[in-house]
Each structure stands twice: as C-alpha cells, then as structure tokens.
Amino acid sequence: MVVFLVGPTGIGKTEVSVKLAKKIGGEIISCDSMQIYKDMNIITSAPRRALLKSVKHHLLGVVSPQKEWNVSAYRRLALKSVKEIFSRGRTPLFTGGTGLYLSSLVDGIFEERETLPGLRASLEALDGGILARRLAKVDPEASKKIHLHDKKRIVRALEVYESTGHPISALQKRRNGLADTHTVRIFCLSMDRNDLYARIDARVEKMFSLGLLKEAKSLLGRRLSRTARYAIGLRELKSYFKGEISLDSAKELIKRNSRRYAKRQLTWFRKDKRIIWVEAGRRDAPERIAGRIYSLLKDGD
RNA sequence: GCCGAGAUAGCUCAGUGGUAGAGCGCGGCCCUGAAAAGGCCGGCGUGGGGGGUCCGAUUCCCUCUCUCGGCA
Numbered sequence: 001m002v003v004f005l006v007g008p009t010g011i012g013k014t015e016v017s018v019k020l021a022k023k024i025g026g027e028i029i030s031c032d033s034m035q036i037y038k039d040m041n042i043i044t045s046a047p048r049r050a051l052l053k054s055v056k057h058h059l060l061g062v063v064s065p066q067k068e069w070n071v072s073a074y075r076r077l078a079l080k081s082v083k084e085i086f087s088r089g090r091t092p093l094f095t096g097g098t099g100l101y102l103s104s105l106v107d108g109i110f111e112e113r114e115t116l117p118g119l120r121a122s123l124e125a126l127d128g129g130i131l132a133r134r135l136a137k138v139d140p141e142a143s144k145k146i147h148l149h150d151k152k153r154i155v156r157a158l159e160v161y162e163s164t165g166h167p168i169s170a171l172q173k174r175r176n177g178l179a180d181t182h183t184v185r186i187f188c189l190s191m192d193r194n195d196l197y198a199r200i201d202a203r204v205e206k207m208f209s210l211g212l213l214k215e216a217k218s219l220l221g222r223r224l225s226r227t228a229r230y231a232i233g234l235r236e237l238k239s240y241f242k243g244e245i246s247l248d249s250a251k252e253l254i255k256r257n258s259r260r261y262a263k264r265q266l267t268w269f270r271k272d273k274r275i276i277w278v279e280a281g282r283r284d285a286p287e288r289i290a291g292r293i294y295s296l297l298k299d300g301d
Numbered sequence: 302g303c304c305g306a307g308a309u310a311g312c313u314c315a316g317u318g319g320u321a322g323a324g325c326g327c328g329g330c331c332c333u334g335a336a337a338a339g340g341c342c343g344g345c346g347u348g349g350g351g352g353g354u355c356c357g358a359u360u361c362c363c364u365c366u367c368u369c370g371g372c373a
Binding site for chain 2 (some may be wrong): 009032033034043044068069070071072073074075097098099100101103104107108109110112115120145146147148149150151152153156159160168171172175193225226227228229230231232233234256257258259260261263264265267268270271
C-alpha cells in the first residue's frame, strides 16, 4: 500500500505526517516541488531537524536550486524511494502539496524521448498567436484543450511534437501510475478557509522572524533554476531588495500569493474523487488528526 | 460652533432621473517534463438613516448621523 497525505500550504501536513508515519511504520517521501531544493528551508517551511530525525524522510533538500528540475525527474527519484522503502518492509507515505507531482505518481506521466535542446527557448521567443496556430495544425486535439493564451502549454505541446514527431495529445494517453499496481490511499487535510488563511498569514510572519530576508538575499545572489526562482517569497523580496516596494507590501504580497496558491491547490485536489477528506480543526492536535487517518486506513482494509 | 467636501462592492474610487461600474481584494475552474509556475471565468451591492419632488431617485431638494479638511 502507498499512502498520500496532501493538502493546501500551511495546513499542518508536516506534523501530521510524522505522527502518521510512526503509526503505520512508514517513511515519508516529500511530494513538494520546492522543498526538494537545498538551501530553501525557511522560504519553503521545510520540516525542522527534530522532526526529520524521528522518521526517515526522502527527497527533502536533495537538489541544488541552481539545477533545472521537473516532474519527471522528481517522479523517477520518488519511485526509487518507494522501492527502497518496500524492500525494508515499510510503507511509503507521500506528503506534500504539489498536485502535479501527486498525479504523476498516482496516475503516471507519459514518457517522452529526449526533446531537442534549445527548442523550447526558440519557441518561447515567438508570438503566442503564431504558436497557437501552429499547434492547431499539428495537434488539433491538444490545441482544443489548451487555452489560446496559455503559452506555456502551447510551447510544451509544440516542443514535444517537433522533438518526437508525435502529437502530445496522443503521447499523453500512455501513462502508468502507482494506482495501477498498488493500493493507493490519498488523504487531504481541509480546514475552514478563514482559519487556513489566518494560519498562512501567521506562518509568513514566522518565516520573517526565522530569517527569511537573509535566506532570500543569499538565494537571489545565485543563478537560480527557472523552477526554484518562482518560490513564493523570492519574487516579492527581490522587488523589495531592488527598492521597488516596501518591506510591508512585500510581506503582504507573500501572504496574498500564498493564499492564492492554497486556493489553487484545493481546486486541484477537489477534482480527484479518490481523495478522502480529513477535516483538521484549528485546535486539533496533529496526533489526533493522524489518529483519525489511521483509523480510516484500517477501516479501508 | 461656523464654512466647505464627502458618505456607492471587502478596500480605493467613477458614474447616471429609468435600481450601478473600474482597479485591487475575494470566489470558482483548468492543468501530463517550469506546477509555490502558467491560463480561464465570475460583481460578490438593502447606493449612510428618514422625508419630499417625480410615472420613476443611487442621481434633484430638505433633514439627521458620521467622516475628512479649513476657520474659530
């Protein structure tokens, strides 16, 4: 069995996951596109040392923020971790909030051959309308599905087509995930929206008191990958360091962007009907929430 | 106390004698190699209280309350 514990940012997954892992004899694999990076502990609210010690964690802080990274690379590492954990007779417990990472594991992702180097960059340089028309010609199905303005996905679809000679819409139908071969249980923590937003705001304040400014400054001095540089907090603080906005408004922006992110995560999780929702009251101790999940797991067997 | 300006969406504000918009905020949604990214959709409103004119008032008039300036 493979267990997933997901939920919006700031809801308290980390604590619950440790308690749950102990109950089920599990090891935690991070399912988070930002906590995978090194040197981004404060900005990603990565679990603190004490927690890491009590249960074995995988894929936290294992990639340089300067290295280009993506779902597929993540998936490869994650599946490797799953194998290792099984070989020890233990249970993998994925914890995190990155929806795409979750689906790449549960349902899989299509395997593509190498894309042509530099192709994406040269596509990106072109006008969106031209790209959209080009895609409509070579891959009408994908073109229909992708919004005209969603240049990122249009570029991706063209990149795949021009690299492989096959439309992405056809390739994407070929996917295999853990759900095809294993029993998969996905739990998502939920909370009253206002309570969640209050927690998010408080957590941003805490990040600042833990030294976010220093961490961000040092990160911004490096040549970050195009994934890592989009961590919430970095862009906002970059504007602050450049003197474009005040520290207060940077802080407010970080809070707002985190709230919006949480909202998008919830949208993503809501559409997956396999997810078992677990209400996390604002006064519920992590231990109690973990206990509830544990009993749901036993009932399901 | 007097003079002036104002009171419209969560906030800042626009506008019109035929029940109202904009930006931000907020809500909903999409998502298959950048995903904490990227994209789409939605006004969410007893127009400060009361009275009057009018077929009809958020818009005009009176009054009350409050806010902000200025003078005392």
